[in-house]
Amino acid sequence: MVTCVKYTSAMLLLRRCHSLTRFGPFNTQRHQVTPAVFVSGAAAVRMGVLRAHGPRWRHGLAGLLAGTGAVLAYGLHHHKAEQQDSSTVQTIEKTSAFPIISQEEVTTHRSLEHGVWVTYKGGVYDITEFVAMHPGGDKILLAAGGALEPFWALYAVHNQEHVLEMLSEYKVGELSAEDVKKQKAIKTSDPYSTDPERHPALHINSLKPFNAEPPPELLSDSFITPSAIFFKRNHLPVPQVDEASYQLHIEGLPGGVLTLSLEELKTRFPKHTITATLQCAGNRRSEMNMVKQVKGLNWGIAAISNATWGGRGSGTCCWPLWAFHVQFEGLDKDVTGTTYGASIPLNKAVNEEGDVLLAYEMNGQDIPPDHGYPVRAVVPGTVGARNVKWLGKIIVSAEESSSHWQQNDYKGFSPGTDWDTVDFKSAPAIQELPIQSAITVPTDGAVVDRSSEEVTVKGYAWSGGGREVVRVDVSLDGGKTWQVAQMRSSEKGQAPGPSPPPGRAWAWKLWEVTAPLPAEAQELEIVCKAVDNSYNMQPDTVPPIWNLRGVLSNAWHRVKVEIREDDNEE
């Protein structure tokens, strides 16, 4: 039954509509149902018509059930993940007169042809029609004929009221008491129980998998981000890797599979060190959410950080002529054994000027568990998603990675493209990122006293592809007039290092400007925009770059600050 706490009348209407269209518990030709959150009382009256136009609602439906890697941020208030242990989540209906179905019967429905059934907490659900809408693609079929619990334990984001509401719409029966007992006997352990402890300063966007960003004002305090507050972006549980038995397998080279121990990786090749900024494709997604709901973690401006990485350069091997891509596979895996994966173009990997590292050090120490211990790929200038952590395998290949994250995620689309029309094959996998900058100080809504007479604005700026940031413009009046910020590429008070060679500017720049408070202004709209040495600029506004996955959010960053008049002078 579709329900929504805030829309009781809509709920009742939907309940009626629902009963009108239900043909029976075993009917596998189910109809799509409008999510209640999209339905006003009046609109719900037209439900019969709307039902005939299922695709119109796919966006809404798909937004409620997130798939592998496509983690849901439903509603603007979910800035911090609302964690609910799965044992405390209750399904809505407990007493409805659904037929009793055996696990044996459920098991026969594990394909689109025979219907796709799943169980959850004693309920049986026919999700056949939802498969096509699942953002994670047909990976959802892995749960077919069985229980959802082990999958949802992996992707804790499913444990939300909205998701359960949607699921309830697909209910077709109750699992037999005997089978429920059997299921409970199979204890579902929490795969995240071995995740490391994290720094309390982090703003958590999702706990399982763990995704968190540092407070902006901390971010711009250090040119090199301390590892503890370096933004964390995990797709799966942190794998437990034993240093002694760790092996890195490299496939696709002329001599067959090459296997290296950690010791060999560290001692057989010279160590290279680079300072490189990593940024999540979804950094600043929250600004897109303010325009129109997108799918993905509701990142603020701090899904970006800068570190010094040490490891073996990847540009020293010989590579076969037929190869065009280098695929990376992580050791982090889901319940089906599928590992995280991504690939980069071969010419980035083999070009010594590409500075790709098989890194085992971060900021002078072993790479911490959250950042890929013991070895990760560092692909400077390239979106975080290709910097594969807990690296288990490298495959030199004629093809891109076939992983979900390479093929059906981390791509950009036109603002006019929605989940009904999107063709993931039509867009290239994000590699190099565009020019980016943001204001870390002051934060939006801050108050500045008139008596301070001036305001100091701080932030970061970075561009992908090794393009150096050459200028940051700052405006206090919403973009009408601009001044040029001072930039630095070292810790405060330290001399900057030598300029990077052309095309190898991997590290961000921090910037700062102090300006007098405009005499007449009561509020400042502070804006920043950066320009790189290809003279690419940030777009002015968010709506024209809005995209359904909320990636590549790099419009001018805007912060409003109130000027409080000095009481003594009034």
Added chain:
Amino acid sequence: MVTCVKYTSAMLLLRRCHSLTRFGPFNTQRHQVTPAVFVSGAAAVRMGVLRAHGPRWRHGLAGLLAGTGAVLAYGLHHHKAEQQDSSTVQTIEKTSAFPIISQEEVTTHRSLEHGVWVTYKGGVYDITEFVAMHPGGDKILLAAGGALEPFWALYAVHNQEHVLEMLSEYKVGELSAEDVKKQKAIKTSDPYSTDPERHPALHINSLKPFNAEPPPELLSDSFITPSAIFFKRNHLPVPQVDEASYQLHIEGLPGGVLTLSLEELKTRFPKHTITATLQCAGNRRSEMNMVKQVKGLNWGIAAISNATWGGRGSGTCCWPLWAFHVQFEGLDKDVTGTTYGASIPLNKAVNEEGDVLLAYEMNGQDIPPDHGYPVRAVVPGTVGARNVKWLGKIIVSAEESSSHWQQNDYKGFSPGTDWDTVDFKSAPAIQELPIQSAITVPTDGAVVDRSSEEVTVKGYAWSGGGREVVRVDVSLDGGKTWQVAQMRSSEKGQAPGPSPPPGRAWAWKLWEVTAPLPAEAQELEIVCKAVDNSYNMQPDTVPPIWNLRGVLSNAWHRVKVEIREDDNEE
């Protein structure tokens, strides 16, 4: 005397102010004078105050006298160069009682220390204070102590009323009749008399040097732009090069100077062929002029074209370790013998994937005179200015080219930077260009009949640095809603070639979209914006990217079209 036909009252006021501050004809400590075009009647009353703030007016002054390479486009109506043969230009004042000065006396004033005097058509001018404002820098000193005519013959843009008006302000005397006679005996020949004939379809922005662009609707007709209408951007007269005696000198290599004849260049190295788009840094400058006056040719949207180039690859040589730049010198030179010059980073030149060519063919034929016959540099993905034509010398160097065009031109600045505050050293020379697109059909102001029911929009899209254009978004409603255009990378009806390898997409894409006319609209604001595979986007609007040289104009392109209702239906 500052005068302006349109501001007679201002002229009279200025004349008064001028007499108040003139200390004598031989006073080398001259004051800057506000150009009349900036002065309203009321404002001119404050002239005494304004005079004390010389720098405030430098922008205006500098805008009136263009230097080497910084060709002036004063006023929006100067879309086509208003050519005046120098013999017909008259100085304003003929009968004033200035002292008679000998050429010998003039000759003693050829430095900032002793004053900088020049003669022009029998007048003597003390331009000491103007030297610092000359956009071409101290190159103006080359004329010190002598006649301006030979320089102005080279840069015909000086032959404009405004320039003469400004010059007259600096008048300090009349050249003796005897010396005038001697000067006339030295015939100043027109260095442009041997320039080639050009295609009549070209829109001419400046005749001497020749700068012209094709009509937009022709531009998008062909994937490969025919050489005859390929945009022309000359800084100097087209040099006459004898094929038999042509030599290319390459300096800075370990073995000393290498000299190659055209025959050797063509036969001793394999010929490489690439299709690459070239774009002038000033393409679409006219849109910046509409925001606020900039300096430079008033290019429309067609200072960009695409050709197939054949020649020797530059990536096959050996290069010394100390080198970081490759300088190119043209055979085109000014009266002082200074040649056009520019440089590119060494890693672009030596990387085989950089595809830099020493090109001797354009579209399958010898390179035409206007495009660099017999040999030019083709530096794909890089601003036109570095694709040096009539290539005479290559210098492998630790330093960038010291030329005006590398150091003090072709750089981008903040909108808040003006000619008083600009520090050319603070910005990098433009190399790779940012993402660009424009609408070629329909043109601004076109009329579409309602009965046609739909509108077809065409254009081009390209990005620098070998970044492939992956999408063009088109809006008919000023940017509120967007659709994705169809792109092609071959002539219409022909199969596209293979996709370029990553980072080597040198050619533009042409795009097209046909959409129904919105039922209620009376006017369409058609907008396009492109995105490259680094997901860089074009900025929304022009003012925030405005810069004093009017380069890098790549905001969304906007075209307004009127829908004419069908009379029969009214």
